[in-house]
Amino acid sequence: MGDLAAEKHAKYILLVEKRKDDVESVLMEHLRINGAYWGLTTLDILGKLEAVEQERVVSWVMSCQHESGGFGGSEGHDPHVLYTLSAIQILALFDKIDVLDIDKVSSYIASLQNEDGSFSGDIWGEIDTRFSYVAICSLALLHRLDRINVEKAVKYIISCKNLDGGFGCTPGAESHAGQIFCCIGALAITGSLHYVDKDLLGWWLCERQVKSGGLNGRPEKLPDVCYSWWVLSSLIMIDRVHWIDKEKLVKFILDCQDTENGGISDRPDDAVDVFHTYFGVAGLSLLEYPGLKAIDPAYALPVDVVNRIFLR
Amino acid sequence: MHGRPRKSATPIDESASALKAAKIRSLQSQFLQNHHNKIYTKEALEINAKLIEANPEFMTAWNYRKLAFEHNLSSQSEAEKGDSDHVKSIIDEELRVVENALRKNFKSYGAWHHRKWVVSKGNSSTERELRLLNLFQKQDTRNFHAWNYRRFIAGLKSISEEKELQFTTDMINDNFSNYSAWHNRSVLLSHLLDKKVEGYFPKEIFLTEEYEFVRNAVFTDPDDQSGWFYHLWLLDQTIKLDMPVLASFWPPPGSDLNVPRDLDANKATFPVILYFNEPVEGVSCHTVTVQTEYDIYNNITWSPLSTNKFGCAHAWVTHMGIPHEELDSSKTYQVKISSEHYQGITSLSSVPLSEPWSFAFTVSICHDLQPAEGQSLGRLSLTDANFCTIDSNSNRTALLNSAFQFTNDDEQPTSSKWKSEIIASEIAQYRELLSWAECKIGKLTLARLLVAYDAMITGTEFTPSIAEEVLQLCSELMKLDPPHYQYYKDEYSSILLKQVTSSKESLLKYCWQYKEPTSLNITSPMCLRLNSLSLSRIGSIERLLWVQSLDLSHNQLHSIEGLEALQLLSCLNLSHNKLGSFMALDPLRFLKSLRMLDISYNEIGAHTVDTKRYLCSSPLSHTVAFDKKFKEFANGDAKVMDFWEPFSIFGGLNLIQLDIVGNAAVDERFVFLLVKLLPALKWLDGEELH
Numbered sequence A: 001m002g003d004l005a006a007e008k009h010a011k012y013i014l015l016v017e018k019r020k021d022d023v024e025s026v027l028m029e030h031l032r033i034n035g036a037y038w039g040l041t042t043l044d045i046l047g048k049l050e051a052v053e054q055e056r057v058v059s060w061v062m063s064c065q066h067e068s069g070g071f072g073g074s075e076g077h078d079p080h081v082l083y084t085l086s087a088i089q090i091l092a093l094f095d096k097i098d099v100l101d102i103d104k105v106s107s108y109i110a111s112l113q114n115e116d117g118s119f120s121g122d123i124w125g126e127i128d129t130r131f132s133y134v135a136i137c138s139l140a141l142l143h144r145l146d147r148i149n150v151e152k153a154v155k156y157i158i159s160c161k162n163l164d165g166g167f168g169c170t171p172g173a174e175s176h177a178g179q180i181f182c183c184i185g186a187l188a189i190t191g192s193l194h195y196v197d198k199d200l201l202g203w204w205l206c207e208r209q210v211k212s213g214g215l216n217g218r219p220e221k222l223p224d225v226c227y228s229w230w231v232l233s234s235l236i237m238i239d240r241v242h243w244i245d246k247e248k249l250v251k252f253i254l255d256c257q258d259t260e261n262g263g264i265s266d267r268p269d270d271a272v273d274v275f276h277t278y279f280g281v282a283g284l285s286l287l288e289y290p291g292l293k294a295i296d297p298a299y300a301l302p303v304d305v306v307n308r309i310f311l312r
Numbered sequence B: 001m002h003g004r005p006r007k008s009a010t011p012i013d014e015s016a017s018a019l020k021a022a023k024i025r026s027l028q029s030q031f032l033q034n035h036h037n038k039i040y041t042k043e044a045l046e047i048n049a050k051l052i053e054a055n056p057e058f059m060t061a062w063n064y065r066k067l068a069f070e071h072n073l074s075s076q077s078e079a080e081k082g083d084s085d086h087v088k089s090i091i092d093e094e095l096r097v098v099e100n101a102l103r104k105n106f107k108s109y110g111a112w113h114h115r116k117w118v119v120s121k122g123n124s125s126t127e128r129e130l131r132l133l134n135l136f137q138k139q140d141t142r143n144f145h146a147w148n149y150r151r152f153i154a155g156l157k158s159i160s161e162e163k164e165l166q167f168t169t170d171m172i173n174d175n176f177s178n179y180s181a182w183h184n185r186s187v188l189l190s191h192l193l194d195k196k197v198e199g200y201f202p203k204e205i206f207l208t209e210e211y212e213f214v215r216n217a218v219f220t221d222p223d224d225q226s227g228w229f230y231h232l233w234l235l236d237q238t239i240k241l242d243m244p245v246l247a248s249f250w251p252p253p254g255s256d257l258n259v260p261r262d263l264d265a266n267k268a269t270f271p272v273i274l275y276f277n278e279p280v281e282g283v284s285c286h287t288v289t290v291q292t293e294y295d296i297y298n299n300i301t302w303s304p305l306s307t308n309k310f311g312c313a314h315a316w317v318t319h320m321g322i323p324h325e326e327l328d329s330s331k332t333y334q335v336k337i338s339s340e341h342y343q344g345i346t347s348l349s350s351v352p353l354s355e356p357w358s359f360a361f362t363v364s365i366c367h368d369l370q371p372a373e374g375q376s377l378g379r380l381s382l383t384d385a386n387f388c389t390i391d392s393n394s395n396r397t398a399l400l401n402s403a404f405q406f407t408n409d410d411e412q413p414t415s416s417k418w419k420s421e422i423i424a425s426e427i428a429q430y431r432e433l434l435s436w437a438e439c440k441i442g443k444l445t446l447a448r449l450l451v452a453y454d455a456m457i458t459g460t461e462f463t464p465s466i467a468e469e470v471l472q473l474c475s476e477l478m479k480l481d482p483p484h485y486q487y488y489k490d491e492y493s494s495i496l497l498k499q500v501t502s503s504k505e506s507l508l509k510y511c512w513q514y515k516e517p518t519s520l521n522i523t524s525p526m527c528l529r530l531n532s533l534s535l536s537r538i539g540s541i542e543r544l545l546w547v548q549s550l551d552l553s554h555n556q557l558h559s560i561e562g563l564e565a566l567q568l569l570s571c572l573n574l575s576h577n578k579l580g581s582f583m584a585l586d587p588l589r590f591l592k593s594l595r596m597l598d599i600s601y602n603e604i605g606a607h608t609v610d611t612k613r614y615l616c617s618s619p620l621s622h623t624v625a626f627d628k629k630f631k632e633f634a635n636g637d638a639k640v641m642d643f644w645e646p647f648s649i650f651g652g653l654n655l656i657q658l659d660i661v662g663n664a665a666v667d668e669r670f671v672f673l674l675v676k677l678l679p680a681l682k683w684l685d686g687e688e689l690h
């Protein structure tokens, strides 16, 4: 097992950001702003955020804003809460939230809450607990949680709880580690983790660790680096992360590095991408890997950024 | 990107990729132009369909289709409006585009949602949707999008839950390793149970069958997790009480409390604690009556002992005061606490308390003069040398005695016969499994079944032989499955504490008395010493409400969640444990009587990740607002701004003695701030403060 190739990963991210002409980058166009958030947060955790031209990024982010107040995945794309959170997170990284018209953005997000407390992702009405998390996290970062009915939002999330203590995207839907992160994150931010059966969910989550040390997202599925983030952050928020073997997981993530060209993949020897590079590095940060900035498990931003927003 | 092998691109790959990229990019810009100019012609829709085929995840492209759909329906001619075939052809075209997209990527959120959106407009055939589902659910039996869509169609087309249940049975019979099917089964059965549908009520009929069904799965391949959680769910369905109950309380019924008078504040108060078997809300002066011989207290405030802003907790407390004018009298008061409106107290899922309750005790003022706080305070040392064994007949065990005097008689096992029979038969089955296969799920399940069975038969007592067997199973699991060592270790600790607290006799073995009378005069002469038991978590709190002095040192605790209910606690030793952050001390905030605390030799400040960050009161979780006093305290010193956590913990404590040495967070600056935060502190790390 090698060490973390931090320099190479930083280089890789800066390179991907510039690449625009291959199929992958074109197919990523619709979530470019998510990609920017993954890349920039990774750079910050690696302590390399200065390598980025902050002004350019901030003005590009603002160019993705739609007249409704929400953000699109790229310039000219339709707005959606998923992209709106990424925009806010990027601005938070640079301590630039004040460039936003906060009331306008909050109004956009608040307008997507439904009567039963759930959230639609955009005006077209797809409902998913992912959007509950995204809306709650965004509004919290803007200090505007009072714009929605938090109690109803929490009740809706609880109605998506399953036999295994986990959560699905709508009531009755199967538990999935990514969805669990969203629900636990939303409950954490709203001080509602007492609704969670921590021992039951903790057992389900810790059983995501497979023999190779990696984590899967559902029972009897293959391990994948991205679950390092979703499972780990959930386990940390409910204080059960000691139930897995951290050393084996560190090894699994490091085994997924491309030590030559930088970047991290879903499994050893697969093709790397920014998404898995972010989740790998963020996962290592949650595992207290030396030399990395600490990341907050609920807001998915570096701890110093989150503390700057809430504890100052 | 998932499951794509890593290889470096050849020049041929690269030029092919660039060519394809240019093509998609051109489609993208044509599409966006049409979208922004609201052009919904046939040609424009074709460009969009091509783009979606190349990238089914492009949300804006699906939105455009919805706009076009609405536009084309509303702008049709009068003749077309009467023509249902025309509407149908528009819908069919949308469903065709979705199907193509799903064939390309059956995990596309955008495609599945578009289908739901179109189908919700009506005019769709149930058969066609089920056919599509069968195709995708055969291809990938775990595709959760398809399962979600199936639940959606079942709801939309009113397909019966029994029919859907049969579908899960068929899927499982096909291949039991299908967690998605087991999950859906639990959802459907929960609905059928809730609605008390015939054949599913009473529970025991279907439970027996389900146990057998899932047993087949687990026994076929014990390492396959598909049935594990379903079995645990069945067990929970079998044993869980349907309603919350009052599990224990303080003071004990019939006890005589002798309340010391606080000379400084010139008052005498004592806590009343209500401990429920699960978190409840609604405890207030409207639901609980407090009555003395002379008075009914109308404005008693009950506080939840928990960190959340919703007012719910396992334990609730009120601090009752003796009326001012009565402080000098030697009167004895009868106090009766009873549920006034017990159905106003509810679980988190709004289920009311199962039954009314009440208890009574007497209170008198203790007139023995005590030194006022702040005078001649010696340091209390909690090393082994300062303890001696306790005489179980001595009056020093009065607290313990009263706590156990009545509770045991009150608790009758309430379970019905069928429950214990089901569990006994499961126990036999799993013993059988373990006789031919050494598997972790077998051992774990057997341990859970034994605990459940024993609780059913004996109530809170814990049969020694069963306790031993369960502890043995936990130890074996630690060896068998090292990556989850700590999970079993935590189970072990819970069981061990259950055993220790199961009776007065067993607790007495852990009770010691201070050799010297405690000069601090802040605690009882008896200490419960649960030290050096290698405990990794605490539990059985409801059996420990009487404890004033507690030694948990030399364990492996990284959490003290639960201690907040021990409202009598004045003296607490947590040294030599694994507490990893200041926020791990959050439960101590609720302990208003705590005067002596030892948290030396822990791991506070040694970790970059704080697992208590969202389980404590903090502006991050919106459970408390940011305390403006902290800014005053920091007084512009940027370095002090990092001390928000110790500020929020120690700022609420009233300690006389504190030991905190041996933690990474402790340095000179920290000690300086600590002394500022704790004005009553006399002893810090063994040294007297001046």
Ligand SMILES: [Zn+2]
Pocket (backbone or CB within 6 Å): A224, A225, A226, A227, A266, A276, B002
């Ligand atoms: Zn992945």
